[in-house]
Amino acid sequence: MTSIAANLQAVRERIATACRAAGRREDSVSLLAVSKTWPAANLRQAAVAGQAAFGENYVQEAVDKIAALRGLGLEWHFIGPLQSNKTRPVAENFDWVHSVDRLKIAERLAAQRPATLPPLELCLQVNVSGEASKSGCAPADAPALAAAILRLGGVRLRGLMAIPEPSPDVALQRRRFATLRATLERINAESGAGLDTLSMGMSDDLEAAIMEGATIVRVGTAIFGQREYQTP
Numbered sequence: 068m069t070s071i072a073a074n075l076q077a078v079r080e081r082i083a084t085a086c087r088a089a090g091r092r093e094d095s096v097s098l099l100a101v102s103k104t105w106p107a108a109n110l111r112q113a114a115v116a117g118q119a120a121f122g123e124n125y126v127q128e129a130v131d132k133i134a135a136l137r138g139l140g141l142e143w144h145f146i147g148p149l150q151s152n153k154t155r156p157v158a159e160n161f162d163w164v165h166s167v168d169r170l171k172i173a174e175r176l177a178a179q180r181p182a183t184l185p186p187l188e189l190c191l192q193v194n195v196s197g198e199a200s201k202s203g204c205a206p207a208d209a210p211a212l213a214a215a216i217l218r219l220g221g222v223r224l225r226g227l228m229a230i231p232e233p234s235p236d237v238a239l240q241r242r243r244f245a246t247l248r249a250t251l252e253r254i255n256a257e258s259g260a261g262l263d264t265l266s267m268g269m270s271d272d273l274e275a276a277i278m279e280g281a282t283i284v285r286v287g288t289a290i291f292g293q294r295e296y297q298t299p
């Protein structure tokens with residue numbers, strides 16, 4: 068077994084253990100393998116080990132890997148900051164975008180999604196850490212933004228995503244994730260939209276996220292190892 072396959076198995080076991088601790092079904096949490104900075108060959112190893120969903124942060128790097136791995140039936144999630152001049156390749160190549168933080172981005176993705184493809188699945192990124200983090204909309208602004216995105220064609224709003232500030236304090240991790248869950252519940256209560264996705268939890272805090280209701284955990288380092296560089 069390759070180390071990537073072994074790491075994947077260990078992460079799947081962490082997810083299963085956390086689900087049991089939370090009294091949740093194991094299949095209620097899906098694993099997104101965050102593969103930014105890693106070459107296509109590493110993703111292929113993960114795919115051979117049964118991993119189908121991959122998260123990428125950088126548009127050009129991702130588009131190259133999607134082309135290299137076409138035919139494997141993989142699912143691609145864009146999770147990085149998205150500038151409005153980069154929305155077209157994302158709308159054309161990805162299945163999901165987790166990092167929508169303003170209406171203009173959602174409108175461009177909706178307009179640029181090819182009609183031949185299924186709607187692009189979206190999550191609204193929410194800043195649950197206040198001053199400590201800059202990306203994402205404020206929780207108080209999320210319901211109005213969600214309502215506007217729900218009116219767009221070509222995209223389908225599925226839920227919310229957050230990247231809380233890193234902290235070793237599990238109680239603090241849980242409070243941040245609980246804020247995202249409460250925001251989702253508020254949107255569903257107000258809009259009846261039935262949003263079903265909470266994208267939260269990474270290598271160091273996936274257990275706390277699962278306790279608070281995560282449905283997608285985004286895990287990079289624990290699968291592929293420590294990243295050696297950041298692309299711009």
Ligand SMILES: *Cc1c(COP(=O)(O)O)cnc(C)c1O
Binds near residue numbers: 230287
């Ligand atoms: C890099 C990244 C991850 C994965 O983080 P790890 O700590 O390596 O598991 C998850 N989500 C987002 C948005 C990221 O940019």
